[in-house]
Amino acid sequence: MKHNFLIRPIFFLTVLLNMLCTGQLLAQKKTNIILLFADDAGYHDFGFQGSKTFPTPHLDKLAxxxxxxxxAYTTAAVCGPSRAGLLTGMYQQxxxxxENNVPGYMSTSSNKIGDEMGLPVHLKTIADYLEPLGYQSIILGKWHMGNADKYHPLGRGFDEFYGFRGGARSFFPLSQKEAFDRPADRMERGFGNFQEPDKYLTDALADEACDFMDRNKNKPFFMYVSFNAVHAPLHATKEDLEKVKGLTGKRKMLxxxxxxxxxxxxxxxxxxKELGLDENTLVVFANDNGGPDGTLTCNYPLSGCKSNHLEGGIRVPCIVKLPKVIKAGTVYQQPVSMLDMLPTFVNAAGGNAAEIQGLDGVDLIPYLTGENNSVPxxxxxxxxxxxxxxxxxxxxxxRFPDRPAExxxxxxxxxxxxxxxxxxxxxxxxxxxLLFEWEGTLERxxxxxxxxxxxxxxxRMDEKRTPVLDN
Structure with a gap:
């Protein structure tokens, strides 16, 4: 009898430890998610897209x-609305x-102006849906979903924030005057802790991303690396400029x-890879809208550019990597949308996006693996x-307001x-x-x-009709 009394606690303790270990292993097996998001990049301005003058060896390797x-399409030809569609999985209209939420550009008839223009607070973001699934989420870099405190990323599902609330800023530390004149441009850690980086901003974001992964390597995470590169202002380091061959002027800077x-x-x-997480991480690289101007950036072979709805304004470079699920070195030729990121991420995290009401995106994985042979x-x-x-x-x-449809x-x-x-x-x-019926479902x-x-x-659309190749 005494022997049995000793065995039972040991037995139950062993079972409990096995359950805890199994739970830990299950948590570790959850797919990490990294979204690398460029800003205003040209469709052609990457090696994996055919460029000979813009060296991108790391992204080429990812491809x-x-x-x-x-x-791959964004939901808008400018960054604010396209990011709203990305984060919610819904057409932002x-x-x-x-419209782009840029203070100072609004009509006086607008319902909201200035810092009050933001992602409505009743809407959920990708991070909101991943939180109950056990994910630690961070946004690094550009937010652009509203400057007012009520729109802050830490109130929209994200656990951490190191970035700026506005839509564009300097790549170098702001002076006191610049920070005072443009408060939404200030770099912010968490909520209200404003601290300028001590290095070129793109490099600082990479450092912060690596630190976040170090701190969260034993739990599932979602990392939204929202670069402000290569959006204006055109700022580059001397060292990077010296690496550019065969280009001059703004193209060299870009x-x-x-x-x-x-x-x-x-x-x-x-x-x-160093942390041993690369085989269990879904990585997506994409861009928020087409390259601007059409001569500063190269959108070849597409016509048009940022701010218009020709292909050069809305089609973007995009890579999806998920080892052992998506075949390496392949190409997908069907139309996909940034609306698809939310349901894809939720399902990859073990959730069920089909239960979310109102989504316009779809889970891409069955289409990319060939499990579903129809189009997304x-x-x-x-x-x-x-x-x-x-x-x-x-x-x-x-459809246009000033000419016949095309x-x-x-x-x-x-x-x-x-x-x-x-x-x-x-x-x-x-x-x-079809367009008219869809518009009937939208808000003003x-x-x-x-x-x-x-x-x-x-x-700009009329001026940039002819694609220009700059290898």
Whole structure:
């Protein structure tokens, strides 16, 4: 009897320890998630996209280890709305985030202006959905979802924040005057702890990312590395400029900024491997909208640029890597959307995105692995002001306020040089109706840009119709 009394506690203790260890192992097996997100990068300005003048060896290596998305789209041609769609998995027009939230550019008729323009607080973000699944989440870099305290990342599901609340800032430490004049540009650690980096910002973000992984290597994490590179201002270090060959002027500066971002990605991915986490981490690299101007950045072979809905404004470079699930060195040719990141991440984390109401994105993994042989999206939409776009299969129709609609077959005419609207009026009518019906589900914009910026966007579209190759 005494012997049995001794055995029972030992037995139960052993069972308890096994359960705890099993739970720990299950936690360790949860897939980590890293989103490397560039800002205003050109579609062609990466080695894995064909560039010969923008060296990106680390991202090229990531592409060789993962899958390249040839038809990845953002939900807007400017960064604020596109990031709102990314973070919520919903078309941002559904909740009135249609225009870029840049203080000082708004019409006086807007419902919200200045720091009050932000992601409505009732909406959940990717980090909100990952939190109950046991994930530690951080955003590094650009937030741009509202400058007011109520929009702060630490109130939107993220556990940590090292970045700035606004949409663009210097890559070098701000002076006291700059910080006073543009408070949303200040680098902030956590909430209200403003501290400028002691080095080039892209490098500082990489350091912080590596530190976060070190501190969280034994628990599942979501890391949103929201680079402000290569958005203006054009700032590069002397050392990176010396690495650029065959370019001058602004293109040289942009290439140097890209070198720094590629190095930062390489540092992060290297740390992931050093910690032994690379085989259990979903890594996505993408961009928030098309490259601006069309001559500063290179969007070849696409026409158009940031702020318009030609392919160069909304199609972006994208890589997805998930070892043992997604075949390395492959290419996916069907249209995907940044709306798909939320459901993909939630399901990868062990959640069930199908239970989330109102999502417009889909879990991409079954499509990328071939488990689902259909296409992720039969139809995709874009809208800003009176401009609207619908892509249905290979067909793309663009509606404008100042001219007749345009129709293109993207599979046969990636540069959108052959307008087929007059040859296929019935197709235009069909797609126009699809767009109109979708618009009936949307909210009115919470704020609106001054009309001159919409006029300027149309002018840039007309000026950047012809793709220009800069190898």
């Amino acid at each position: 060789s280890e993962g899958m390249i998305m040839r038809e 559904r909740f009135g985030f249609e 290439a140097a900024m890209t070198i720094a971002m590629d190095r930062a990605c390489g540092q992060i991915l290297g740390k992931l 999206h039969e139809v995709l939409f874009w809208k800003k002001e009176n401009r609207g776009v619908v892509r249905q299969g290979d067909w793309k129709m663009l 129709l293109y077959n993207i599979a046969e005419d990636i540069s959108e040089s052959n307008n087929l609207a007059y040859e296929y009026p019935d197709k235009v009518r069909e797609m126009y109706k 914009p919470l704020w609106q840009l001054k009309r001159v910026y919409e006029v300027n966007a149309m002018k």
